[in-house]
Amino acid sequence: MSIDQELTGAEIVLEALKDQEVDTIFGYPGGAVLPIYDALFGQNFLKHVLVRQEAGAVHAAEGYARSSGKVGVLLVTSGPGVTNVVTGLTDALMDSIPIVCFSGQVPSHLIGTDAFQECDTTGITRPCTKHNYLVKDINKLPEIIHEAFEIARSGRPGPVLIDIPKDIQFAKSVYKKKSDVTFKSHRIKSGSKDIDRVFIEQLINHIKKSQKPVFYVGGGCLNSGPQASQELMKLVQLTNIPITTTLHGLGCYPAEDEKSLGMLGMHGTYEANLSMNQCDLMINVGARFDDRVTGRLDAFSPNSVKFHFDIDKSSINKNVKVDYHTNTDITFSLKAINEYIESTGITFDESQYKNWWSQINEWRDKNCLHYEQSDETIKPQHAISRLYQLTNQKDTFVTTEVGQHQMWAAQYYKFAKPNRWITSGGLGTMGFGMPAAIGAQMANPNSLVIDIAGEASFLMNVQEIATAVQYKLPIKIFILNNEYMGMVRQWQELMHGSRYSESYVDALPDFKKLAESFNAVGVRAKNLSELDDAINEMVSVDRPVIADIWIDKKENCFPMIPSGASHSEMLLSKYDKENPENQKKGKVLV
Amino acid sequence: MSNSSVYPTPLNTFKQSKRSVLSVIVDNEPGILARITGLFSGRGYNIEALNVTVVDIKDNLSRITIETLGEERVVNQILAQLEKLVPVHSAINLANLKESYEAEICLVKIQFENEQQNNEILSFADIYRARTVQKRQLLVIYEISGTSERINKFLDDLHTISGIKVEKVRSGPIGLGI
Ligand SMILES: Cc1ncc(C[n+]2csc(CCOP(=O)(O)OP(=O)(O)O)c2C)c(N)n1
Ligand SMILES: [Mg+2]
Numbered sequence: 001m002s003i004d005q006e007l008t009g010a011e012i013v014l015e016a017l018k019d020q021e022v023d024t025i026f027g028y029p030g031g032a033v034l035p036i037y038d039a040l041f042g043q044n045f046l047k048h049v050l051v052r053q054e055a056g057a058v059h060a061a062e063g064y065a066r067s068s069g070k071v072g073v074l075l076v077t078s079g080p081g082v083t084n085v086v087t088g089l090t091d092a093l094m095d096s097i098p099i100v101c102f103s104g105q106v107p108s109h110l111i112g113t114d115a116f117q118e119c120d121t122t123g124i125t126r127p128c129t130k131h132n133y134l135v136k137d138i139n140k141l142p143e144i145i146h147e148a149f150e151i152a153r154s155g156r157p158g159p160v161l162i163d164i165p166k167d168i169q170f171a172k173s174v175y176k177k178k179s180d181v182t183f184k185s186h187r188i189k190s191g192s193k194d195i196d197r198v199f200i201e202q203l204i205n206h207i208k209k210s211q212k213p214v215f216y217v218g219g220g221c222l223n224s225g226p227q228a229s230q231e232l233m234k235l236v237q238l239t240n241i242p243i244t245t246t247l248h249g250l251g252c253y254p255a256e257d258e259k260s261l262g263m264l265g266m267h268g269t270y271e272a273n274l275s276m277n278q279c280d281l282m283i284n285v286g287a288r289f290d291d292r293v294t295g296r297l298d299a300f301s302p303n304s305v306k307f308h309f310d311i312d313k314s315s316i317n318k319n320v321k322v323d324y325h326t327n328t329d330i331t332f333s334l335k336a337i338n339e340y341i342e343s344t345g346i347t348f349d350e351s352q353y354k355n356w357w358s359q360i361n362e363w364r365d366k367n368c369l370h371y372e373q374s375d376e377t378i379k380p381q382h383a384i385s386r387l388y389q390l391t392n393q394k395d396t397f398v399t400t401e402v403g404q405h406q407m408w409a410a411q412y413y414k415f416a417k418p419n420r421w422i423t424s425g426g427l428g429t430m431g432f433g434m435p436a437a438i439g440a441q442m443a444n445p446n447s448l449v450i451d452i453a454g455e456a457s458f459l460m461n462v463q464e465i466a467t468a469v470q471y472k473l474p475i476k477i478f479i480l481n482n483e484y485m486g487m488v489r490q491w492q493e494l495m496h497g498s499r500y501s502e503s504y505v506d507a508l509p510d511f512k513k514l515a516e517s518f519n520a521v522g523v524r525a526k527n528l529s530e531l532d533d534a535i536n537e538m539v540s541v542d543r544p545v546i547a548d549i550w551i552d553k554k555e556n557c558f559p560m561i562p563s564g565a566s567h568s569e570m571l572l573s574k575y576d577k578e579n580p581e582n583q584k585k586g587k588v589l590v
Numbered sequence: 591m592s593n594s595s596v597y598p599t600p601l602n603t604f605k606q607s608k609r610s611v612l613s614v615i616v617d618n619e620p621g622i623l624a625r626i627t628g629l630f631s632g633r634g635y636n637i638e639a640l641n642v643t644v645v646d647i648k649d650n651l652s653r654i655t656i657e658t659l660g661e662e663r664v665v666n667q668i669l670a671q672l673e674k675l676v677p678v679h680s681a682i683n684l685a686n687l688k689e690s691y692e693a694e695i696c697l698v699k700i701q702f703e704n705e706q707q708n709n710e711i712l713s714f715a716d717i718y719r720a721r722t723v724q725k726r727q728l729l730v731i732y733e734i735s736g737t738s739e740r741i742n743k744f745l746d747d748l749h750t751i752s753g754i755k756v757e758k759v760r761s762g763p764i765g766l767g768i
């Protein structure tokens with residue numbers, strides 16, 4: 001291609017994707033993006049994955065991004081194409097996932113006339129993207145695309161949308177390479193890499209003084225990159241401080257290590273939540289004091305000095321006031337702390353937190369994740385434990401839907417590495433898991449990718465099995481089938497007098513036959529004796545599999561901190577009763 | 591140990607609302623105003639007044655001035671959220687500067703019926719040094735500028751005159767710091 005050769009807008013999109021080293025795009029065609037689909041035809045650097053509904057494309061892009069550390073990309077048409085991705089964009093914004101969404105728009109001269117499949121795309125997606133663009137000038141297109149990618153992956157990552165009217169896709173201009181674009185720093189807002197010495201010294205001082213410290217680690221640690229986890233592990237080992245992670249932080253630190261207290265929050269462990277409640281020093285690394293984690297705010301960790309690492313300034317002092325904070329990229333801060341400890345020769349006395357650890361071990365002895373597995377009916381906790389035991393030697397990625405099964409997965413599947421656990425946390429989007437598994441499998445063709453699902457969530461994007469079959473993606477959908485919207489039923493049981501209003505999932509399909517009708521494989525386990533075989537078969541078949549696991553329909557997810565309660569008011573089993581005062585207040589919360 | 595770590599739940603945090611004037615420099619591009627107002631409405635913040643104009647043609651920058659009500663923690667959160675918007679260069683609270691100056695402009699149309707009202711109007715206009723923009727029989731339009739407080743007082747005083755009709759338009763405060 002000669003330097004000044006003009007390309008069409010559609011060709012510029014492809015050229016920019018190549019320049020951005022994008023190898024996979026998820027999408028669905030329609031009138032307003034046909035020029036781009038035409039440019040896709042016959043090229044071979046970019047794999048296009050045709051989903052069955054645009055929601056599938058956006059969640060697949062999220063799964064791709066989370067499992068690869070790269071930006072996920074999707075392409076949809078105007079009007080209904082783009083309104084179908086609004087949920088996924090919101091999901092990516094809440095969970096800080098870098099994706100770039102290209103949408104077609106009606107030709108410029110028709111904008112504002114209520115043309116066929118016109119909608120105010122930038123208006124609709126403004127609150128659910130990190131940034132969005134309506135391209136009005138073909139000459140700006142190359143720069144806009146490169147800036148979009150840079151914004152999506154910089155600082156706190158997130159979704160960016162580029163709306164391209166059809167006439168712009170046909171118009172011609174000269175392509176501008178990524179390397180020829182200079183970004184304006186105020187627009188990119190990449191995180192600072194400058195080490196905050198005062199913060200580090202204060203932190204070390206407080207660690208030395210503290211009797212009861214705890215690390216509270218969230219998804220920001222993942223987003224900072226794999227090195228952040230390594231630095232974190234080193235720091236935890238050096239200091240002997242216990243560590244708990246949020247739902248998104250799972251995998252930042254090996255779950256089976258003795259320093260790990262497991263997940264905290266609404267369905268977190270007893271030891272994690274009580275440590276947070278009683279600590280005198282809280283070191284928050286990339287978590288955002290979400291309400292699922294803090295419980296009742298006025299009772300949240302009342303006696304601790306709080307340190308907060310977060311690249312996003314707006315996360316500081318938003319829900320909980322902290323004593324010290326830094327906005328520097330976590331990898332850089334943690335590395336600097338480890339270097340500081342090494343260079344100053346500071347040592348940490350094993351006995352310093354002896355009392356704290358023995359207190360924690362007492363809490364651990366409660367064995368809050370204990371369950372009774374009978375001979376017959378499969379307990380969901382047991383199903384996940386067996387799934388873990390039978391797959392943890394493999395190179396495994398786990399995605400989930402939303403509900404009880406998601407929480408059981410978080411509790412019983414023990415992640416050892418970052419980026420192996422892909423779940424919808426902030427938005428809690430049912431239907432996320434299967435398309436996310438498709439995305440993860442595209443990024444990791446030789447790995448085992450399992451979607452731990454509930455039957456209700458699975459039905460929300462059930463059409464995407466066809467995508468998995470078409471592209472020979474051997475994803476495994478492991479359905480914990482309780483015939484209920486279990487999490488809804490659990491809340492109704494605890495807070496609404498067991499009035500199970502509309503939470504029974506009636507008229508379920510036969511999931512085995514459903515799989516077969518899509519040319520996927522169906523397996524089933526009706527009772528305990530069939531469980532291991534079902535899992536083994538699911539894992540060994542090199543095709544998409546739906547495993548229908550019949551579990552105890554009435555099982556609830558514990559421990560639980562009911563909404564409006566504090567960390568010290570945890571319910572450990574169905575025999576624990578909630579404080580009625582809290583119940584009144586909690587009922588109005590989500 | 592920080593006792594500042596104990597927080598009331600958000601349900602009852604709207605107590606010590608304070609007036610703040612925020613000054614935001616942005617790239618003048620389509621949608622920027624919608625981004626800002628959307629941020630306020632979406633997150634439940636107040637906009638009491640809003641002013642937007644291009645201030646730098648060469649670099650295509652606008653300055654947006656927003657008067658808001660909220661306790662300090664909320665205002666700081668607003669600033670942090672504003673700074674996250676891609677086209678935003680900077681967002682500051684004028685109250686946090688060592689020195690800052692505010693001004694607002696207001697046009698007031700007054701319709702009156704008799705000479706006594708006219709005299710009262712004239713005397714207030716004189717005290718506040720309001721500039722006459724237009725004068726007709728039984729109608730006058732004044733322009734008054736200064737701090738919002740000064741304009742409030744002028745308008746309050748006018749309202750003490752019975753039987754006149756007052757119509758006004760205000761720019762909302764703008765401000766600069768040193
Ligand atoms: C799109 C969407 N709609 C509604 C909800 C509210 N919700 C949360 S969990 C849940 C039930 C999920 O049922 P299922 O997938 O069977 O999982 P289970 O809890 O039974 O494991 C519902 C309806 C949601 N999270 N997402
Ligand atoms: Mg269910």
